Amino acid sequence: MKTPSESSFEGQILALLPALRRYARSLARSDAEGEDLLQDSLETALTRRGQWRGLNLRSWLLTIMTRRYRNGLRYRTRHPDTDIEEALNVPAPVAVSDPLERRRLEVALNSLPEEQRAVLMLVVLEGCAYADVATMLDIPVGTVMSRLARARQKISESMQAENIIPLRRPK
Amino acid sequence: MTSHDIRPSEDELHAFSDGQLTPDRQETVAAWLADNPEDAARVSAWQAQGSAIRTLFAPYERRGAGDGRLLKPVRHSTFGRRLALAAAAALLFVAGVGTGTLLPVSGAQKQPVLASTDLPDEAHAAYLIYASEVRHPVEVAATEEAHLATWLGKRLSRTNLKVPNLGSLGFHLVGGRLVPVDGQAGALFMYEDQNGQRLTMLVGRNGESRETSFRFAAVGKVETFYWIDNGFGYAVTGEVPRELLRKVAEECYRQFPA
Numbered sequence: 306m307k308t309p310s311e312s313s314f315e316g317q318i319l320a321l322l323p324a325l326r327r328y329a330r331s332l333a334r335s336d337a338e339g340e341d342l343l344q345d346s347l348e349t350a351l352t353r354r355g356q357w358r359g360l361n362l363r364s365w366l367l368t369i370m371t372r373r374y375r376n377g378l379r380y381r382t383r384h385p386d387t388d389i390e391e392a393l394n395v396p397a398p399v400a401v402s403d404p405l406e407r408r409r410l411e412v413a414l415n416s417l418p419e420e421q422r423a424v425l426m427l428v429v430l431e432g433c434a435y436a437d438v439a440t441m442l443d444i445p446v447g448t449v450m451s452r453l454a455r456a457r458q459k460i461s462e463s464m465q466a467e468n469i470i471p472l473r474r475p476k
Numbered sequence: 477m478t479s480h481d482i483r484p485s486e487d488e489l490h491a492f493s494d495g496q497l498t499p500d501r502q503e504t505v506a507a508w509l510a511d512n513p514e515d516a517a518r519v520s521a522w523q524a525q526g527s528a529i530r531t532l533f534a535p536y537e538r539r540g541a542g543d544g545r546l547l548k549p550v551r552h553s554t555f556g557r558r559l560a561l562a563a564a565a566a567l568l569f570v571a572g573v574g575t576g577t578l579l580p581v582s583g584a585q586k587q588p589v590l591a592s593t594d595l596p597d598e599a600h601a602a603y604l605i606y607a608s609e610v611r612h613p614v615e616v617a618a619t620e621e622a623h624l625a626t627w628l629g630k631r632l633s634r635t636n637l638k639v640p641n642l643g644s645l646g647f648h649l650v651g652g653r654l655v656p657v658d659g660q661a662g663a664l665f666m667y668e669d670q671n672g673q674r675l676t677m678l679v680g681r682n683g684e685s686r687e688t689s690f691r692f693a694a695v696g697k698v699e700t701f702y703w704i705d706n707g708f709g710y711a712v713t714g715e716v717p718r719e720l721l722r723k724v725a726e727e728c729y730r731q732f733p734a
Contacts, residue, residue: 323538327534329536404688405691409691460525
């Protein structure tokens with residue numbers, strides 16, 4: 306397998322792959338779906354390389370991925386028979402401490418509408434400026450703000466502490 | 477000008493929490509938050525959310541062994557791709573053996589990064605399936621409690637498995653059965669009160685060795701309390717008042733030795 310040179314289009318994408326993989330997973334409901342979204346977005350990027358203006362490649366790729374995510378039907382039909390891919394994609398150790406808390410966060414994220422989830426992830430995970438998110442998604446900054454606010458509100462509601470009771474082992 | 481004159485807008489609070497204000501405005505909002513604990517609490521909750529999200533997905537920021545393949549301009553059918561990936565995996569393996577630097581591509585570590593515990597879902601399903609069963613709700617009845625405990629204890633690789641006694645809460649043991657929990661052998665105990673109202677208690681192995689708090693999940697009227705303790709996941713499920721179900725959970729927690 307020939308490694309693309311670092312300055313080439315492919316080489317630059319290759320350098321961004323870890324970040325793209327993380328963003329894809331942050332939008333998806335499972336590892337398999339995240340990997341499918343990543344592949345699908347890269348396919349799209351490669352076929353549309355003529356449209357890339359040589360400006361910020363990362364923003365361009367994040368935009369493509371966000372769009373693919375919102376038209377999600379095609380990539381979602383591809384799995385779940387992902388045995389080989391999964392074997393190749395050896396995960397790093399889990400970083401989040403409490404497994405139940407992790408699950409609650411996942412459930413909360415999965416309950417968000419796609420447009421809110423994308424804005425939240427671009428801001429929180431990818432560190433994008435609000436104005437950049439607006440440009441990438443082709444929406445007004447005000448819409449970015451309201452989607453962000455609603456996403457945060459919803460997560461707070463579903464993560465509310467009233468559903469957690471400290472363990473007691475009375476003796 | 478006091479900080480009360482410069483009440484930040486909702487958008488500015490978000491921008492503050494994301495570090496997207498100009499430095500002087502960031503400072504002004506910080507001063508406002510120092511005097512306004514309610515806004516400060518919201519901002520810090522958003523920041524905590526953000527940090528939990530980053531922690532959750534951080535492990536995915538990595539290279540995959542097949543990354544080069546992802547950038548081939550034309551892709552063949554999925555099947556062809558699989559063959560290519562299999563070939564790549566084989567190559568990597570051979571290369572690894574050859575150089576003594578085996579890349580970690582073994583299937584043994586295949587567990588997904590988000591090994592989410594599906595305990596409440598599994599407990600809910602088990603309750604729905606078995607608690608409504610009239611003729612065969614359990615495999616081993618309460619009359620053989622000692623056998624039940626030994627048998628399920630063996631399957632769970634847990635010596636001295638004790639079946640919780642919920643008599644003090646008005647529930648007696650109906651019996652138990654072997655069920656799959658997270659792809660492994662688990663135990664389901666069923667209880668009933670004098671009106672025939674049933675509860676189930678699910679125990680399964682869990683890779684996590686830590687202890688968690690009680691969590692609560694509801695699907696319609698069916699409610700579940702679940703927790704993880706020392707390598708085992710537990711869940712109690714039923715359609716009884718929440719306070720009662722919580723007492724049941726606490727009682728089970730108390731009776732299962734850590």
